[in-house]
Amino acid sequence: MLAGLAAILKRDLRLALRQSADNGMAVGFFVLTVILFPLGVGPEPSVLARIAPGILWVTALLASMLSLERLFAADYEDGSLDLMALAPLPLPLLVLTKCLAPLPLPLLVLTKCLAHWLLTGLPMVVLAPLLGVLLNLDPAGYGVLVLAMALGTPALALVGAIGAALTLGARRGGVLLSLLVLPLYIPVLIFGVAAVDAAIYGTGARPHLLLLGGALLAALALCPLASAAALRQALE
C-alpha cells in the first residue's frame, strides 16, 4: 500500500515539476502580493513591521488556496481518480488482510495533500522569512514565523482538500472554493499571526504554536476522512 501511495506521490510531483508554471504561479502570487503591501500602505518601516506577520499569513492563505482547485480536478477529468480509488491493495497486504479492498481513499487524499504542500506550502515556508526582511519584520519573529508556517501550511492544504473535493464538477468551482475554504482557514490565520506577534512582543509563542500543532493534528486525522467522503460522492 505504501508503495502505491509513494508511486502516486512521485507521479504527482513529476507531473507538477514538468508543468512547473502551475506551482510557480502560486509561489509567484505569494511574493508579488506581499510586495504590493509596501506600495499600498506606504514604505514606513514601523508600520510595515507592525503588520508584517498579518500580511505574510493572509497572503500565504490566499496563495495556498490558488492552486487548490487543481488538487483533484485534473485526475477527476481524465478519470485517473476513478482508477486510483479502485486500485486494489498490493499483494503482500492483500494476503495480510485476506480481502480485496481498494486503496483507502483517505490515504490517497493524504498523499495528494502532501504533494500539494511540497509544491506550494514548503516554498512559502522558505520564502516567508525573506519576504519578512522586505517588510522589516522584527528579528525576534523569524524563527517562530518559519515554525508557525511549517505547522500551519500543511493544515491549510488538508482543510483545502475538503473544499477541492466538494467542488469537483461544480459550476464556477474556483470562486465557490474560496467561499467554502476561507472561513475554515481563519483559526490557522489567528493562531499563526498570534504566534509571531507573541514572539516579537516577548509574551511567549509557545501556546499559539501548540494550538497550531493541535489544529494540524486534528486536520491530519479528520480532513482526509471528510475529503474522502466528498470524493466518493463525486465519483459515484
Next chain:
Amino acid sequence: MTASRLGHLTMSQRRSGSSLHRFANPSRFLRLSRRLTPWFAVLAAAFIGAGLYIGLFVAPPDYQQGESVRIMYVHVPAAWMALFVYTCVAASSVVSLVWRHPLADLIAKASAPVGAGFTAVALVSGSLWGQPMWGTWWVWDARLTSVLILFFLYLGHIALMNAFDDPTRGARAAAILAVVGFINIPIIKFSVDWWHTLHQPASVFRLGGPTIDVSMLVPLFLMALGFTFYYLLLLMLRVRSEIVARKIRTAQLLQAAP
C-alpha cells in the same frame, strides 16, 4: 401524474415501512405539513406579537442600558435561532449522509437560507446595540467573529447546494460541508467563556440559573418561541415548494423522454 412516477422521492417512500422512516415519506409529509402550517403561522404571530408588546412596552428599561436593552428581545432570540437552525441543518445532513433520506436533504436545503437570515438579523441588531453600548458598530472579538464565520458557512452551504447541475450531487456535497462546519457551533457557544471578550458571557443558559430578571426573561422566551414557530412555518412552506418543484421537474423530464 401517478405516484410511481415521482423519481427518487417515491423510490425511498416504497422502502420506508418502519416507524423511524414514517415521516420521510414525502406525500405523508405533505399531508402533515398542510395541516400544521396554519397552526405554525398562528403560533408564530401570537408569540412574536406578545413578545414584542411585552418587550417594547411592559418590560422595564435596564438600570444601566436604559431603553436600548429592548434590542435584546430581537438580538438574542435571533442568535439562538442562528445556532439552532445550523444544528438542524447539520443533523439532517448526517441523516441524509447515513440513511439517504430525500426529505433530510430537503430540510437542509430549506433551512439554510432561513438560518442565514437569522444570523444576519443577529449581526445587524447586535451592531445597532453595540453602537450605543460599546461605542462601536463592530469589534473583532471572538463571539462576533465566530458568528460572522457562521454567516459565511451558511452562504457557502447555499452556494454549494446550487452549484451542481444534478441537485442530488449538490445536496450531498452541501451535507458534508454542513457536518464539517458544525465544529464552529461549540466555538460560538463557548467563545465568550474561552476568550475574555467585549461580548458579555452567557446570562440565560448557564450553571446556577439565569442572571436576568423574570420581567425580561418572559418576553425573551416569548420571542424565542415565536422565532422557532416562524422557522417551522418557513420550513414547511419551503420544503413543500421544493417537493412540488421536483415533481414538476420529474414530470418535465418524463415529457421530454417518454
